[in-house]
Amino acid sequence: MFNKVLVSDDLGSINQGVLTVLESMRAKTVQQVQYCDDAYLKIKKGYLDQTPYDLLITDLSFVKDYREQNFRSGEELVIALKQEYPELKIIIYSVEDRLQKVRLLMNDHKANAYVCKGRRGLIELGKAIEAVHNEDIFVSPQVAAALSKKTSLEIDDFDINLLKLLSNGLSQDEISVSLKNNNISPSSLSSIEKKLNKLRIQFKANNAIHLVAIVKDLGLI
Template sequence: MFKKVLIVEDQEVANLGITQTLEGLSISRFEFVTYCDEALQRLKKAAAEKEPYDLLIADLSFEKDHIRQNLKNGQELIREAKKLQPELKVVVFSVEKRAKVIDDLYKIYGIDGFVSKARNDGKELRNTIGKVFEGEIVMSREILNAIRNVPFALNAYDLKLLELLAQGSRQNEIQAYLKDHQMQPHSIRSIEKRLNELRDSFGAKNNVEMIVICKDIGLI
């Protein structure tokens, strides 16, 4: 089992649950920090002393206070931690529900497991840590099914259309933006056509419903 664990979490209640989970796995050497910058410094210090952590458990979002932080969220911490220690195992423990965001954690940031903060999350966290230790990449069936519904074929042009639409831009304003940024096609007719195609792809009745769907799955 893992010998040395670093937990990055700013909620005391969550920390109590994590403590119970780790003790149940007979992991006795673990440390808590509440800031991502401090976590990275501890990772660097441990690596320099040839006593690296072998598991990082991290939340994604942290409450802001008067202490200025260079690393703004868990994603930035994970990115820097992996640069420092590529073999480090990472489990994210978060309330995040957006499928695209979670999928990016695996594909872009290289995490090994994701556990949703919810009822019975202690059991899921324990099972996930055990499987990650055995070398598995752990993704729950619920998350996997949600990710399968994300239309990854969307390109930069499509995402910009959706983003502008979500901001309340009208078609003439979208056209002006596309022209200014040399994005093709930018005719009103082409914009209308692509929005119709996107609504069909999402199974949305109108633009409002399409934007709601996109926000739910973390595309915008």
């Protein structure tokens, strides 16, 4: 497991949970900071002292206070660190769940994992640490769509609407009526069948139940 880990987050209490996960995974030494600049300096010093950190877990947003900072966000920190030390593993741990942001950090800034804070955040953080340790990448399911462009890009508002109606307990017949009432086209039973069939294939679902379960896990509805 990782030898030297740095946790960067401006809220002390959140750190506590992250530290818990790290210790349960037997990380050797774990340190934490509450400012991006501190994170940068600690990592730089680690390299100079020949005892580099091999993992950074950082938040994205840091509230400003009296201390003047060079790095105003986790994103700037990631950019600078990945430029100087490309081999340093970085896991983003943030409430931010916009796909655009995730895509930017993973694809352009080469972060190694992106975990959304939330009810399952710590569990996913564990998986992320595991994955990154195995030279793999990880992103939370709810924002996984950000990387697999093909699937998510083909899904439009109509599909989402369809899935929502379906998950609300309407039969395909009732969905047809509902769409007709709202003057949404296409609305025929046959078209609805076709769309749902396409979605089932896209998400590798066995049936409509499975489909709804999958898209719910992905946070699409």
